[in-house]
Amino acid sequence: MKTVVVYYSQYGNSRVAARLIAKQLDAPVHRIEVKKRKGVVTSTFSALFGRRPKIKTIPLQPEDWDLMVIVVPIWSGRPATPLKTFLAETRLAEKKIAAFFSFTSTDIHKRPTRWMKKVLDHFGARLEAVGGYNTGLKQHTVLKQRVWDFLAQLPAEAIPVKSSSGSGKRGKARPRSTTK
Numbered sequence: 768m769k770t771v772v773v774y775y776s777q778y779g780n781s782r783v784a785a786r787l788i789a790k791q792l793d794a795p796v797h798r799i800e801v802k803k804r805k806g807v808v809t810s811t812f813s814a815l816f817g818r819r820p821k822i823k824t825i826p827l828q829p830e831d832w833d834l835m836v837i838v839v840p841i842w843s844g845r846p847a848t849p850l851k852t853f854l855a856e857t858r859l860a861e862k863k864i865a866a867f868f869s870f871t872s873t874d875i876h877k878r879p880t881r882w883m884k885k886v887l888d889h890f891g892a893r894l895e896a897v898g899g900y901n902t903g904l905k906q907h908t909v910l911k912q913r914v915w916d917f918l919a920q921l922p923a924e925a926i927p928v929k930s931s932s933g934s935g936k937r938g939k940a941r942p943r944s945t946t947k
């Protein structure tokens with residue numbers, strides 16, 4: 768299974784999570800970049816009014832991936848608006864998507880998950896897993912736990928087997944899941 772990690776990050780939290788996830792999955796990472804960087808107020812309005820900011824093109828073809836892990840902050844209760852542009856500009860039909868949110872207060876399993884399901888359903892893709900990290904906690908060990916919990920939800924073929932011989936074979940080995 769070919770996996771890619773795509774993230775958007777304005778202040779760096781989602782980037783840290785994306786890199787950690789990509790390292791565990793041995794997957795390439797792509798960053799969504801807006802053409803014009805916005806401040807908090809404009810970003811909030813952009814989220815409230817469901818705008819689609821212009822983004823730079825990511826060189827990603829449908830044959831490059833089967834599973835996409837999206838790492839994105841929550842803005843005004845929904846995934847940050849640059850993701851909306853990215854999803855609209857990417858061929859998603861019949862693909863698998865997993866979403867990892869960085870947030871401070873929103874319950875990611877409610878509105879953000881519903882939003883992702885609805886949008887992905889519209890484009891013919893399927894949401895395989897949802898996870899996230901409350902960045903207000905600022906604890907790397909908690910981030911790691913949340914990432915392990917998230918990775919444990921992914922299809923087994925997405926997880927590389929780390930053997931001492933370094934064969935890189937993909938298969939059944941899964942990260943240890945934590946319950947908290």
Ligand SMILES: Cc1cc2nc3c(=O)[nH]c(=O)nc-3n(C[C@H](O)[C@H](O)[C@H](O)COP(=O)(O)O)c2cc1C
Nearest residue numbers: 776777778779780781840841843844870871872873
């Ligand atoms: C414009 C804006 C709106 C936000 N709205 C929310 C929100 O509704 N719920 C929430 O939990 N966090 C909210 N946050 C906090 C971010 O989701 C959180 O700080 C996130 O980790 C930022 O990710 P980044 O550092 O990758 O940009 C908001 C942040 C910004 C900048």
